Amino acid sequence: MPTETIHSHTPLPANVPVCPVRGSVIYPTMVQHIDASRTLSIEAIEAAMGEHKVILIVSQRDKDIDDPAGTDLYDVGTACTVLRVRKNPDGTVQMLVNAIARARVSNYTKGAYLRGDITPLDTETGDAVELQALVRELNDKFEHLIQGGKFMSPEAVQTIQGKDDPGEIADHIAFNMDFKVEDKQAVLEAARLTDRLRKVLTLLDAEQEVLQVQQKIRQQVKEEIDRNQREYYLREQMKVIQKELQGGDDGETDEAEEFRKKIDALDLKPEVKKEIDREVNRLARMHPDAAEAGVIRTYLTWVTDLPWNTRSEDQLNVQDAANTLDEDHYGLEKVKDRVLEFLAVRRLRQERAERGDINTEDVNKGPILVFTGPPGVGKTSIAQSIAKSLGRKYVRIALGGARDESDIRGHRRTYIGAMPGRIIQGLRAAGTKNPVVLLDEVDKLGSSYQGDPSAALLEVLDPSQNQHFTDHYLGVPFDLSEVMFIATANYPEQIPPALYDRMEVIDFSSYIEQEKLEIAKRYLLPRQITANGLKANQIQITDAALEKLISHYTREAGVRNLEREIGTVARKVARRIASSELKRAKVTDKELERYLGQPRYLPEHEAREDMVGVSTGMFYTPVGGDILFVETSIMPGKGLVLTGQLGDVMKESARAALTYAKTHAERFRIPRERLDDSEIHVHVPAGAIPKEGPSAGGAMVTSMISALTGIPARRDVAMTGEMTLTGRYLPIGGLKEKVLGARRAGIRHIILPKANEGDLRDIPAHLRTSMTFHVCETVDQVLDVAIVGGIAALEGKTEKAPKAPVKPRKAARDSAASA
Template identity: 40%
Template sequence: MLLQNRFVDYESIFESETDLFPLICKGNIEEKILNYKVKVTETIEIIEILSVRNVVLFPGVVIPITAGRKKSIKLLKDAYSADNPIGVLTQKDLNIENPQEKDLYYIGTVAKILKLLKMPDGTTTVILQGQSRFKVTKMIQIEPSFKAEIIYLKDEKPDKEDKEYLALIDSIKEISIKLVHENHNLPSESSFAISNIESQSFLINFVASNLNLEIKEKQILLEYDFVKQRAIETFRFLTLEHQQMILKNEIKSRVKKEMDQQQKEYFLNQQIKAIKEELGDLSYEKEIEEMKVKSYKKNWSKETQKQFEKELRKFQRTNPQMPEYTVLRNYLEFMLDLPWQTYSKDSFDLKRAHQILEKDHFGLEKVKERIIEYLSVIKLKGDLRSPIICFYGPPGVGKTSLGKSIASALNRKYVRISLGGLNDEAEIRGHRKTYIGAMPGRILQSIKKAGTSNPVFVLDEIDKLGMGNQGNPASAMLEVLDPEQNKEFYDNFMEMGYDLSKVIFIATANSLYPIHMALLDRMEVIDMTGYTVEEKIEISKKHLIPKQLKENGLTSKDIILGVKQIEKIIENYTRESGVRSLEKKISKIVRYAAKNLAMKKKYLKRINLAKIEEVLGPPQEPEKYEVYKIPGIVTGLAWTIGGGEIIYIESTLLKGKGNFSITGNVGNVMKESATIALKYIKAHHQEFGINEKMFEMYNLHIHVPEGAVPKDGPSAGITILTSIISSFLKKAIRPYLAMTGEITLRGKIIPVGGIKEKILAAKRANIKEIILSKDNQKDVFAIPKAYRKGIKFNFIRKIIEVINYSF
């Protein structure tokens, strides 16, 4: 019903109509932003509104709509029977079942109901034809159905001679026909229908209605007042859809081609299989099939899977009679056996871990503390880069066995390789598989043996790595022991990276000097010093004796060793920092009991001191200090791989022309210390009260006893200097005094290492006083009081202080 005619004068607030297009994309368009100064006749009517979902109706376009809501079905029936047009508005959200005014777009299309059909499922289907666009000015009724006051919107068409617009229409028609031909899901009659559309605006609406777009985008197209702009946007969406269709067809063609190739390969493989069945050679095929099945179960990356499949294809093409066949087979089997991304779960029971460490090892407090620290951090953080630890100390102190305890405490697998004498880099990195008999390196072989990618890995005797013509193994170890590099450890045999970052590497060494500096820098060095007599007694009672009884088939009732007997074995039959020799002696005594028990002979179960001498033989003289009131003899403290020892430096003067000589199998560093000592004495003879002419009248000879034992190092510097001065002054030094320290030509005493071992050696020898560098004071006080008890320490800085104190 016609209610009112009115003229609306819109203000121009933009410079051109192109500025308006990006703004009129919303459902609610305010009149104030219209960028066009025109006079439009707007017919205001009241009309029934049908809300639809998932469809936008364009003018001129015929579409079917299925109505399921009761109020929608009633509205359609009433309008169809009265032959009244209805307004069609699209819902903003298709999931809303009972939409309100705010849930509808304000611009829609007035439609005529061409046909109304009742479907068997209770829904009603109507055929609608769009007639004209409209805008809701006021919603006057919501229930039982929508009724609104609307105004008709006029499409602003370009000039008939607009060449750009005409070219745009031709392009839309051309691409639409192409889309129909390339999309096999669309009926071929669609192209005939498009080519016969004469109305330009209807062509735009028809194509826009059938585009594969979201509802929002179609609504934007409907809301454009300018037909040319609607055509531009329709062309843009149409072009995108055409490009997507081309891409889909290309992918489909490529997939089809690959499928055809796979079918061809399958057919050929089946033929080969049939031929091999006739020849009775199916073991080869079964082996390959088993490998494929195993590979599907492996938890490896796409790159690893790709590498495996590549090598498997090569293996399939290789003649079993060729030498490469065995290499490829070993490679594939090794790949399948490696525990790719398989990790054992760490145990974070700190009390249990501490109990295991205490049970397996006596002492070693710093080591145990470091392990508990590691467990504590990983428990709190949840993830931690595994540390690389180097246990450094004399033989027999438990470095290697400690690795087993750490693995047990962490609930991890334990693997160990010995690096002593290793002189081929390929032992670490593996051989290239181009060689016949190629094998992976020991690192990955041990990981395979462990069955997990996070074992506790002990690298035993890392200081004894050799160097041969096949490269330097120590250089290969740099990548293994670098936390920044071992995430992708490259093995020559594998030809790809393997993650070692979760492995706890524990290296052991008796000496740090032979280790490459770059290698040493990558490790956290933990000093494991020698044991005192008291500690050795406890270790014997708690570990060594029970172990030997078990290994020799005895019980604690069959033989009894007391504290005094153990102490005698330690002092008279072993001279070591560790307990390896001690364990051998205990083993010999246990075997004595086992022999008598097996032969049913009577024997002394409670071993006394006399029986120890009978079983082990005559005792060695203990390493005790000997008092020499002879000038030129001075006691020094030395560090060896076996621990600390006392050494005697002897010097004597002979009539001659001032010549100097040294004997006793000493190294170059020790010879240099003797030369420095003599030169310093000559330069400062007045301070020591030595007549200068004596240097020209006498020859000086220095000797270090036990000439069969090599001796070297700078720590005997002050001992040699004191011995020389003692000879020149013809004065003996104070008894029960030992010294260690390096000297310089400036007269300073600089610090040396191995302090704990040297102090233990001094205690064994009954030394009462020790002279050390002032800078070694911190090392002395870091040692427990029990080790220092009974010894007086004199810390000095200058050589003259040593001389003043020694005589």
């Protein structure tokens, strides 16, 4: 085929200026205006006018590039002759060109403008029969597309329909259709005419599919509009009919319309509103007295009463929150610190969200707190204080004994008497979507054939899922992400593991006696005075009376029984005042028995004197700590006898103590026959009370070696710790409660394992200064403090064991001071 040339039939120049264009492609035989505003393009136009008036028009690969290089342009463009150039007042240039040939660029060079080495593209016609078939198919598809609604200017349609040349038909269709630049460029680069026609046919097929989808969507929209208009007219007719049936009373309100107004005011999400509108439409089509109408009416009432978008503003002043917590609760410093940390983090997140640093949704994300501890220590009441300090509504949901999944998720509306679950009920009662919700007694959840409520709580407490919590009764998702959930439990090990994993545990330890005294004076006594109709000047309970009431009439971790006992005293005083027996009463520790009778609990006290075979241990219970005595007697016989309802672990401690004594018998001057021909009886008094735990190892070995050697153990020393056969002294738990119990019993010296030295920080400062703590790593160190005369007396290095308590080692004094 001959090479395409310019009108003068002279070959194209080998190197021509290049004008890059964005978002368009022109084809040979077209006459087009080109608007140039970039310096690169204007310089190329001026260069073309000064040479052969030939310029190459090439499309950019990326239209966002303002200063393209050769790599940013396609390799095939259109050579054009410049017919006219006009400069505008704003500095832009308008150029009229006549496209004459396709050209491939072999090399781009860039100076003030782009130039390119070009080679015209040869055009191959292909098979004549195939070409004729392609032209017919192209014309048919184009006409079908135009008749099907594809918009194109009438002038362009006439131009295309008036063309006879197959290449010009394909070029003009590709130019006037809104194809992608990449597709138009592919048509330009197709050297073979039949390939060019096929590409345009493929693009027309895709355009036809898009047009059909558009028409389908347009028809659906029209039908939806028609249906809505039809429903509107039918609804208006139904209003008129109902008004006539009701006697023409214009004052009668349309129930469905009232629900619609309430729902529109809620600003619901589209998917939620669609579901609720369907229920409203069902209600509107039903007779008011129909049975199902009552069910729908109740459902819509629940929906419209829920706080979908109502929230209370958080009061995120950390200092005000700290003051509120201190006013409402005494002690609980770790719990208060954690709550204030939560508030501080929330405040900083909110400030960052206001600056746009984080998403607003991230402000509400936070841990699920679970308060664990014995009854009566303030778990529930501090949740109320948290809500008060935040300025949020407070909702308490009691989960103790819940055995049905519907307690959490609600019942499906198909059941008679169906209603939402406790979570949705609590939010309705609160009236806001961001209250503080207390899930009380979460460890008391049960399960039955009706489902597992703890499994239903997984979605409620998971921050990544509770944005779309769906109650069975509502049937639509409700956002719980802004709710602050707090759970309480007495026994965290009874919480299902999957649920426990979603929570952050804050442990409430039992109150010490000093804390109970302060709580009684600040909160319990004033509350009971008011509750029993007394005035503050009509009753006075002395501190000594309150201390005796705490130690001799109650034994608990919290203060519930203490408040009951104070209430009993207040009632008896109120009766005496009401009967004019007296005008005011002062209750002292000596008069306490008159109101409450004999003491119910008598705490252990230290022994009267140092005794052989009797050592003092310490034990922990959820209601506080106390001391116990380990007694060992040696008598003729064989074997080891253990009494006092000891558990397996305590029995093992006794056997380990005996083995340690046998191992060190020669060093401690214990005759071998005394070990082999004696029955060693170890007894722990209070035999009706089961005892278990490893922390009696130190007391066991002290008691046993004292009995075997005949050297007494010190009465003013109590010990806690686990021993090994090799003589190591291992750590234990509950040190704070044990020390408090020992101090109550009059003990002044405490032996504890070295690993528990850090726990001394939890012990009140006034106890740390009034007691001496001996930190031990080995059983020898324990015996050195616990046995009168120490290791020297056991090894026979002193003639007579001293009776006075030995001074604590320097390390022990240092550890107590550092604690």
